[in-house]
Amino acid sequence: MPVSAAASAREILVRLHDVMASRTPAQAKLNQVVQIIGEAIGSEVCSIYLLREGVLELFATRGLAEEAVHVTKLAMGEGLVGTIAEDVEVLNLDEAASHPDFAYKPETGEDRFHSFAGVPIIRRERAVGVLAVQHSEPRKYADVEIEALQTVAMVLSELIANAGLIDAAAGAGARPQMTATIRLSGQKLVEGMGSGFAVYHQPRIVVEHTVAEDIDAERRRVYAAFDKMREQIDRMAREAEFGVAGEHVEVIETYKMFAYDEGWARRINEAIDSGLTAEAAIERVQQRTRQRMRQIDDPLLADRMHDLEDLSNRLLRIVSGQMGTAAQLGLRQDTILIARNLGPAELLEYDRRRLKGVILEEGSLTAHVIIVARAMGVPVLGRVSDVRRQIADGDQLLLDVSEGSVLVRPSSAMEEAFDAKLELRQKRRAAFAALRDVPPVTKDGHRVTLMVNAGLRDDAAALDTTGADGIGLFRTEFQFLVSATLPQRERQQRLYRDVMEAAGDRPVVFRTIDIGGDKALPYLNTEAGDEENPAMGWRALRLALERDGLMKAQARALIEAGAGRTLHVMFPMVSEAWEFDEAKSLFEAQRAWLGSRGRRLPLDVRYGAMLEVPALAEQLDLILPNVDFLSIGTNDLTQFLFAADRANPKLAERYDWLSPSILRFLRRVVEPAREADVPVGVCGEMGGRPLEAMALIGLGIDRLSITPAAVGPVKAMIRSLDRDAITAEMARLLAHPVRDMRGALGAWAATNGVELA
Numbered sequence: 001m002p003v004s005a006a007a008s009a010r011e012i013l014v015r016l017h018d019v020m021a022s023r024t025p026a027q028a029k030l031n032q033v034v035q036i037i038g039e040a041i042g043s044e045v046c047s048i049y050l051l052r053e054g055v056l057e058l059f060a061t062r063g064l065a066e067e068a069v070h071v072t073k074l075a076m077g078e079g080l081v082g083t084i085a086e087d088v089e090v091l092n093l094d095e096a097a098s099h100p101d102f103a104y105k106p107e108t109g110e111d112r113f114h115s116f117a118g119v120p121i122i123r124r125e126r127a128v129g130v131l132a133v134q135h136s137e138p139r140k141y142a143d144v145e146i147e148a149l150q151t152v153a154m155v156l157s158e159l160i161a162n163a164g165l166i167d168a169a170a171g172a173g174a175r176p177q178m179t180a181t182i183r184l185s186g187q188k189l190v191e192g193m194g195s196g197f198a199v200y201h202q203p204r205i206v207v208e209h210t211v212a213e214d215i216d217a218e219r220r221r222v223y224a225a226f227d228k229m230r231e232q233i234d235r236m237a238r239e240a241e242f243g244v245a246g247e248h249v250e251v252i253e254t255y256k257m258f259a260y261d262e263g264w265a266r267r268i269n270e271a272i273d274s275g276l277t278a279e280a281a282i283e284r285v286q287q288r289t290r291q292r293m294r295q296i297d298d299p300l301l302a303d304r305m306h307d308l309e310d311l312s313n314r315l316l317r318i319v320s321g322q323m324g325t326a327a328q329l330g331l332r333q334d335t336i337l338i339a340r341n342l343g344p345a346e347l348l349e350y351d352r353r354r355l356k357g358v359i360l361e362e363g364s365l366t367a368h369v370i371i372v373a374r375a376m377g378v379p380v381l382g383r384v385s386d387v388r389r390q391i392a393d394g395d396q397l398l399l400d401v402s403e404g405s406v407l408v409r410p411s412s413a414m415e416e417a418f419d420a421k422l423e424l425r426q427k428r429r430a431a432f433a434a435l436r437d438v439p440p441v442t443k444d445g446h447r448v449t450l451m452v453n454a455g456l457r458d459d460a461a462a463l464d465t466t467g468a469d470g471i472g473l474f475r476t477e478f479q480f481l482v483s484a485t486l487p488q489r490e491r492q493q494r495l496y497r498d499v500m501e502a503a504g505d506r507p508v509v510f511r512t513i514d515i516g517g518d519k520a521l522p523y524l525n526t527e528a529g530d531e532e533n534p535a536m537g538w539r540a541l542r543l544a545l546e547r548d549g550l551m552k553a554q555a556r557a558l559i560e561a562g563a564g565r566t567l568h569v570m571f572p573m574v575s576e577a578w579e580f581d582e583a584k585s586l587f588e589a590q591r592a593w594l595g596s597r598g599r600r601l602p603l604d605v606r607y608g609a610m611l612e613v614p615a616l617a618e619q620l621d622l623i624l625p626n627v628d629f630l631s632i633g634t635n636d637l638t639q640f641l642f643a644a645d646r647a648n649p650k651l652a653e654r655y656d657w658l659s660p661s662i663l664r665f666l667r668r669v670v671e672p673a674r675e676a677d678v679p680v681g682v683c684g685e686m687g688g689r690p691l692e693a694m695a696l697i698g699l700g701i702d703r704l705s706i707t708p709a710a711v712g713p714v715k716a717m718i719r720s721l722d723r724d725a726i727t728a729e730m731a732r733l734l735a736h737p738v739r740d741m742r743g744a745l746g747a748w749a750a751t752n753g754v755e756l757a
């Protein structure tokens with residue numbers, strides 16, 4: 001036996017290289033391969049099983065009975081060979097027959113052999129066959145022998161794919177074992193349904209050439225790729241707290257650790273020494289790491305593994321020169337996009353007509369990309385684990401975020417059921433669309449103001465499709481988030497003016513930028529440093545009042561854009577009344593300055609405060625006299641009231657918007673506002689849910705700003721509701737709350753004929 005794995009594999013690879021290059025038919029090549037391997041490692045048996053029509057078929061052997069070739073077949077998971085393929089794991093046994101999975105196949109004559117070692121032949125991370133060796137005397141195979149077999153298996157995977165010996169689907173992209181229908185679940189990030197074919201945002205590179213022609217050249221290629229990758233990672237780390245692609249700082253730190261890990265680079269070099277190309281060597285090392293990690297059941301390590309996978313794929317893309325994302329390649333059909341995470345700008349690069357949904361391995365409700373996806377109307381399922389092992393590029397997917405799941409490779413019956421549900425949804429939507437021109441008036445004649453939330457230029461179109469009364473929350477930070485550089489005042493002004501023009505005489509409430517904390521901008525050094533609790537950090541108005549250059553520019557952009565109209569401005573995260581006063585003064589100073597220079601000004605400027613920090617509720621007497629309106633941001637309010645991070649999926653279901661704490665808190669704000677004659681609305685996600693909206697109306701709130709898709713369902717609810725009746729019911733329930741307020745309100749709605757979509 002040769003002394004090292006590299007030397008051992010190299011000797012075999014040199015001989016295999018000639019076989020691969022020869023013009024002999026594939027079967028003859030396989031027959032030669034088993035001879036070469038058998039001789040090289042001195043084993044009595046060497047066999048190759050390949051996956052065809054879903055079963056593993058003995059394709060070539062040296063040492064087993066010839067009659068068994070193309071006759072012996074094992075199902076996935078059957079016998080030692082089936083187990084290796086199913087688990088994509090190595091088996092190394094000194095006594096094969098004593099293994100619980102051993103299945104005796106008499107036609108092979110294998111009962112003479114005691115020891116057995118088998119490795120999976122892997123393509124696109126799945127086993128497409130098995131390479132096995134056997135000896136008559138009981139012995140365990142040395143690590144170097146197993147290593148050599150694995151390296152050879154890589155080369156075999158190229159040979160059999162090129163020769164079309166495995167299931168056609170495997171060559172075409174789908175992984176053969178990935179044929180079963182499965183359902184993966186995740187967190188509901190953006191509601192909706194979509195059907196399409198799986199496309200990975202960063203396409204995985206399939207290694208096409210495995211045997212090196214010139215080892216030194218391969219080594220140089222890998223060195224250069226490492227240099228380039230390190231440069232990229234260093235740049236990402238420098239680009240402030242968030243990378244351009246949206247990766248979090250911790251991920252970047254881990255990338256950095258791996259990128260400079262000498263061990264990793266050394267192992268890749270060793271694999272090249274054994275005769276592999278740079279691509280094959282990177283993949284080989286990755287396979288080995290995957291296998292080791294699978295044996296260690298540690299979630300922390302699994303996360304790290306994820307990072308290394310990403311980096312390894314990055315290195316592969318650099319070395320093979322295939323750097324584009326799926327967006328740059330263009331979507332050719334209805335697509336469900338799969339990514340670990342995305343930045344908002346990356347999402348916006350995709351063709352919206354073909355993008356039917358997004359699956360993220362990470363993602364949380366407040367991530368920028370989610371806000372943008374919601375605005376684009378693209379459903380998103382987040383925190384779906386094990387995606388790469390379960391979904392192949394091109395797989396058909398049915399994404400149903402309302403169920404929190406995605407069906408992978410659905411049966412035709414499932415497809416029919418999905419289509420029926422989709423049709424029902426569309427019918428319901430059509431019915432809601434028919435409500436476009438009817439006003440949101442309760443049965444007893446109270447007009448509710450229904451507005452939409454927006455943030456992108458195109459969102460203004462939602463006003464016409466929904467018949468909403470205006471834009472109740474325009475998140476101006478979207479423009480900053482999707483831009484690679486700080487949007488200059490002129491660009492801001494143009495956007496604001498376009499939106500107001502599209503809205504016509506319907507009001508648009510512009511919220512000044514809510515950035516900082518977890519919404520850091522890569523091009524803006526906020527000096528916030530590392531914050532332990534960014535949601536409670538230096539963000540929104542806190543940052544804007546201190547770094548007032550940004551706020552002044554925005555004020556001027558808004559005031560100039562609003563020339564000749566009534567301009568509505570609101571400030572986020574007001575925690576104390578003086579913060580509002582200062583922000584308003586800043587705007588008024590800009591208005592005066594512009595006026596003094598003869599600029600056309602708005603007819604009027606109406607100033608509002610968002611109430612999303614509970615502390616402000618204790619200063620209503622101080623703020624109400626100075627504001628023109630209040631808008632309650634229930635997303636942040638809930639997280640602060642319950643001390644529950646709105647981005648933490650573990651807490652997502654724990655606290656209900658219909659809990660007595662929230663409802664009583666809201667009542668406490670609404671009553672003084674009403675007495676002071678200050679309009680008060682809700683612009684958080686809560687208002688977009690019909691049952692919640694019903695409760696809000698029962699508390700005396702008659703202005704809601706919601707996601708456009710919710711306008712129809714909420715309007716239908718309003719038109720079937722008796723406001724006086726729900727007001728009485730809310731008073732009764734809040735006097736004596738029950739634990740399950742949602743259940744109680746749902747039951748009340750049902751008995752009172754309230755339409756809940």
Ligand code: PEP
Nearest residue numbers: 612633634635636683684
């Ligand atoms: C809120 O906090 O409820 C809100 C509407 O603002 P955002 O979701 O943008 O923080």
Ligand code: MG
Nearest residue numbers: 612633635636
């Ligand atoms: Mg908020």
